[in-house]
Amino acid sequence: MFENRWDKLRQYQLINATERNLTEADIADYQNLLCPPGYTGNLCASCEQGFGAQGDYECALCPEAHLNHFYYMMQCLITVVMVSLTVRTQLKGIDEIPEDKQIDEETALRLEMTSSTGTKKRFTRGTHSTVIKILVSYLQVRRISDRNL
Structure with missing residues (x-):
């Protein structure tokens, strides 16, 4: 041409x-x-x-179609892994409420969750899960802003 x-x-x-x-x-x-x-x-x-x-x-x-499909599947897999990792780190933050720690009833309702065995657990957030959330949000915004819309 x-x-x-x-x-x-x-x-x-x-x-x-x-x-x-x-x-x-x-x-x-x-x-x-x-x-x-x-x-x-x-x-x-x-x-x-x-x-x-x-x-x-x-x-x-553009790369060949099968290569594009591979890239798409890898992105989906990475997204699932990142979401699973974030959920897992959040759930690891649940630990037993110490018996010696007394809290009022209103605070207990906000902080406690009762498991199926009847034991009360408290949710504490680890800093690594917050960092992962911020990183994932940053990468999502960066990817969206790089596109020519």
């Missing part, structure tokens, strides 16, 4: 200077000659079919 690109561009420029009745196909061919491979549209700001946006105004060839 890009063989003799400069010759074709000169030819279209001469035609454009002498004739004003170009077909839409001629205009599309001319615009495609102006843009490097993978780019199309006004100012070459869009990606052609089979190319995807990578960063700001950069187009890259």
